Amino acid sequence: MVKKPAPDTARRSEKSRRAIYDAAIALVVEVGYPKTTIEGIAARAGVGKQTIYRWWSSKAEVLMDAFLDLSEQAAQEATAGGDPYAFPDTGDLAADLKTVLRATVDELKNPRFEAPSRALAAEGVVNEQLGRAFLTRLLEPSLQLYVERLRSAQDAGQVRRDVDPRIALELFVSPLAQRWLQYTGPISYEYTDTLVDYALNGIAPR
Amino acid sequence: MVKKPAPDTARRSEKSRRAIYDAAIALVVEVGYPKTTIEGIAARAGVGKQTIYRWWSSKAEVLMDAFLDLSEQAAQEATAGGDPYAFPDTGDLAADLKTVLRATVDELKNPRFEAPSRALAAEGVVNEQLGRAFLTRLLEPSLQLYVERLRSAQDAGQVRRDVDPRIALELFVSPLAQRWLQYTGPISYEYTDTLVDYALNGIAPR
Amino acid sequence: MVKKPAPDTARRSEKSRRAIYDAAIALVVEVGYPKTTIEGIAARAGVGKQTIYRWWSSKAEVLMDAFLDLSEQAAQEATAGGDPYAFPDTGDLAADLKTVLRATVDELKNPRFEAPSRALAAEGVVNEQLGRAFLTRLLEPSLQLYVERLRSAQDAGQVRRDVDPRIALELFVSPLAQRWLQYTGPISYEYTDTLVDYALNGIAPR
Amino acid sequence: MVKKPAPDTARRSEKSRRAIYDAAIALVVEVGYPKTTIEGIAARAGVGKQTIYRWWSSKAEVLMDAFLDLSEQAAQEATAGGDPYAFPDTGDLAADLKTVLRATVDELKNPRFEAPSRALAAEGVVNEQLGRAFLTRLLEPSLQLYVERLRSAQDAGQVRRDVDPRIALELFVSPLAQRWLQYTGPISYEYTDTLVDYALNGIAPR
DNA sequence: TGTTAACCGAGACGGTACGTCGAGTCTTATA
DNA sequence: TATAAGACTCGACGTACCGTCTCGGTTAACA
Structure with missing residues (x-):
């Protein structure tokens, strides 16, 4: 079995992650979930598609993390x-x-x-x-x-x-x-x- | 405004409709909703894609009618x-x-x-x-x-x-x-x- | 073995073929062969990528046919x-x-x-x-x-x-x-x- | 004009160069030139990509040097x-x-x-x-x-x-x-x- | 004989193009 | 005129490499 080596979390770009979260939430709000695409998120975040695929395996997972992040932010503010x-x-x-x-x-x-x-x-x-x-x-x-x-x-x-x-x-x-x-x-x-x-x-x- | 003339319900093929319902339900059961495609339904039903687009405007609508039909059948049997x-x-x-x-x-x-x-x-x-x-x-x-x-x-x-x-x-x-x-x-x-x-x-x- | 059914030559779009030939030649002349891409040809020809992949299996084949066509044209003119x-x-x-x-x-x-x-x-x-x-x-x-x-x-x-x-x-x-x-x-x-x-x-x- | 300082030839790793040549030739023989990639050469040679980019500016140049090296070896043996x-x-x-x-x-x-x-x-x-x-x-x-x-x-x-x-x-x-x-x-x-x-x-x- | 600057392996990054899939539209022929 | 068939344009998919850019860790020349 060919297993892809897990990416190195330590070297992950925090900036990209933030940008991806923000783009994902914004797009879902603006155009709706079905019209939100990985390509769209990547483009809006100014990020390569591969950077998304490296860390998540589906649009839903990205949005889940993005939303969790949003909730935590909101909870802290509140x-x-x-x-x-x-x-x-x-x-x-x-x-x-x-x-x-x-x-x-x-x-x-x-x-x-x-x-x-x-x-x-x-x-x-x-x-x-x-x-x-x-x-x-x-x-x-x-x-x-x-x-x-x-x-x-x-x-x-x-x-x-x-x-x-x-x-x-x-x-x-x-x-x-x-x-x-x-x-x-x-x-x-x-x-x-x-x-x-x-x-x-x-x-x-x- | 140019409006597409509504198709003539009287001339609709009953056989095709049945086949589309059956194919839609079968596919959703077998491969799941997201992997169920209009093309797949048409192919399985032995029907042209246009025949689906003529009568429904989305995958969800087809499934809705198919499911309603199924429910009625089941209710009558029961x-x-x-x-x-x-x-x-x-x-x-x-x-x-x-x-x-x-x-x-x-x-x-x-x-x-x-x-x-x-x-x-x-x-x-x-x-x-x-x-x-x-x-x-x-x-x-x-x-x-x-x-x-x-x-x-x-x-x-x-x-x-x-x-x-x-x-x-x-x-x-x-x-x-x-x-x-x-x-x-x-x-x-x-x-x-x-x-x-x-x-x-x-x-x-x- | 799953074999793809051969496309129907009779229904082929002559206009698309011409546009593809012209785009291919033009791009090779303008930007060179390595920078000529299937996507580029499709875009320039105003054609879907799939239309190219349906009839040819590589960039080289497209160019071969395009060049042959060009040669024949030129020969006739000459x-x-x-x-x-x-x-x-x-x-x-x-x-x-x-x-x-x-x-x-x-x-x-x-x-x-x-x-x-x-x-x-x-x-x-x-x-x-x-x-x-x-x-x-x-x-x-x-x-x-x-x-x-x-x-x-x-x-x-x-x-x-x-x-x-x-x-x-x-x-x-x-x-x-x-x-x-x-x-x-x-x-x-x-x-x-x-x-x-x-x-x-x-x-x-x- | 900002010019990148030329790398220091004296500190170059001979071992890496050899490995790159061998990998390049082997890959071209095994999978053909078009499927030979810089990443593939680097991986096979156990070398960072940057080490290739530092000394050569294209796949073709690498292969050129590798082939020249091969020719010289062969000539000496012969x-x-x-x-x-x-x-x-x-x-x-x-x-x-x-x-x-x-x-x-x-x-x-x-x-x-x-x-x-x-x-x-x-x-x-x-x-x-x-x-x-x-x-x-x-x-x-x-x-x-x-x-x-x-x-x-x-x-x-x-x-x-x-x-x-x-x-x-x-x-x-x-x-x-x-x-x-x-x-x-x-x-x-x-x-x-x-x-x-x-x-x-x-x-x-x- | 440390210091330090360069090379090194590794691999994440922003990108481009790949070849495929399906959407929805349009055309053709058949009934 | 509704239909089966399927070619068309378009857009997104997930993948492969590109060439650039850090990041430690050696390693060789110099202070």
Whole structure:
């Protein structure tokens, strides 16, 4: 078997990587994912195509890294010294969940994030390997925060002990996700607030 | 403005349409959506490329129609004279929901359906026009059945009157959808049963 | 074995072929053979690359056909109704040979012909298949005229009967060819006249 | 004008040069000239690309030097102390010419020499600068020996005084060269012997 | 006898062209 | 006039090399 020797990471050009990330995001925002091409990214970044192929094996991978990079930047800016992976814990579970979901709504409507993350999500639906990477690197960390907050609520007696937090969180998160992914309905603060109410108390009469 | 005259539907070759649908589905199942090409479909169907372009304007549209056709066939076979769009109403809401969700689990795992519907879902994420068509023609009819069943449950006093059924159904359906679309967790009868329990009763202690 | 179906010659675009020939010759003249690329030819001809690859399998083949076409055009123009493959036969062998060789000198110095024919000759040196095609299609017809003229001279008693005309003609033609191909000396009427004198009479004293 | 400082010949690595020559010749023999690349030579020689670019400015130049080196080696081995640049002078001009031409025939058929020298000759046809270098460094020395031998024959009265030896030698050498370069005919002892007879005595009856 | 400047192997870089694939358009002949 | 067939222009693919440019690591001349 002929195996290509792995490129030498130490000698990698930081400048080129940055330029590639920026070009990839910009193109996805401007012309959309399907019309974004490796050649286009290379040209816009002022980089040889081979430099892209040396470090990534597909357009989707490039965009994944570019988007991750973007998220990290944004997270750092946003929290400016604070903990980017924080989930409010005021003791009022409903209020905390509503706060976080409202923030998510804002994020989903931010055009700078929407185009690339839609593209990645779509690609992930059809390409399991990428889908799992998307999950692990982008979704899971956030979901984990829900799990922790729900555990804390269980300790405080606000959530039943026999409830699996990993499943419970989907009652809040998945409906929003589906509306975003499949246009099954409009997205608003009111909507997410309602979700929290329904999910916490159930829809059956008490 | 010079507009291309619409082709004459009356003279359309039924044989070609069938062949195109079959080829499209077969190719998506065999080689995956991205490697399915218009040329490939035409060749496999024994059809000129122009015949495809005359009636559809993109690969996604062809697949959409092909999949719809497939779904209708399957529905007819399955119900053999009965109503394909039926939702059980035994009076036991929880049981009925669990039944329907278990059937959905089976469907999602059927390889003949999985490949094309994943492909369409993915395309829809990134292409709003197609996404809305997917919703209208495939998703909405099913969701409507949930709405009706929930209304009936409200009439029976099993669901609170102030609950919006269109939102409530998402508590059952969306988590399953997200697990399927984004690999956020395994899909099983146990899981969907749990969803029904959580959603009906809420997760907060009573 | 997967064999590509041969393209249908009947449906070939004459316009494209012409444009390709013209572009190929022009580029070789303007930028030289090594800098002439298939892409360049296609772009200049306003033709898709695939159209070139469909009908030829290498740059050299394209140029060969283009040059042949050019030669035929030129021959027709030059003789305007007369026989393009004529060799003078005035009865004076030396004079006739000098006439033809002087014409060859002119041709070798014509820049429109020089660049492409040099390129083909060079390619032929290193690529036997092409070299033999070059010989058969371009060189041999001309050489055959020498053979005939020498035979006629033998009949007239001006050349020894035991001389092989196919070899004898090389005494006139090859030195000129070598000077042209390998820069072994300047090319002039005086030079070719001298060649004829030496070759006809030998260099040993009588 | 900023001129790159010439590299310091004294510090040049002899080992690298040898390795480059060997690799170049081997590759041309094995895969042919067009598929021989600078990168390939460097890799095979275990040498950095820059080391090649430092000392040569093109593939052709490398091969030229490599071939020259090879020729010198071969010449030394062949003559083992004798004069490599000797031309027999037995007093019988025809016999001497036949001897030398037969040796040339052998050389042209030696596969170790054929590939590289064909490649250089071909390159020289299309690249005048290289062609002239090829002439000066490889061809001319040999041709000069013919000139000297013919002068000696003139002194001995075996060749007419008014004959220009520089032209006369082409009667022997060029036909063979053209057959080799352009496949205009087979190469054999019989053929070269015939050439000598024709050229010395002419083809017209005495 | 260190110092230092050059060469050296290695290989990443911005590029150009390759030869292939498929998109969508157009033409031709067949039914 | 719809069709099967397939040639056409166009654009992107992923690969191979080009020639340039660092990057340590020798290595040979000089301080």
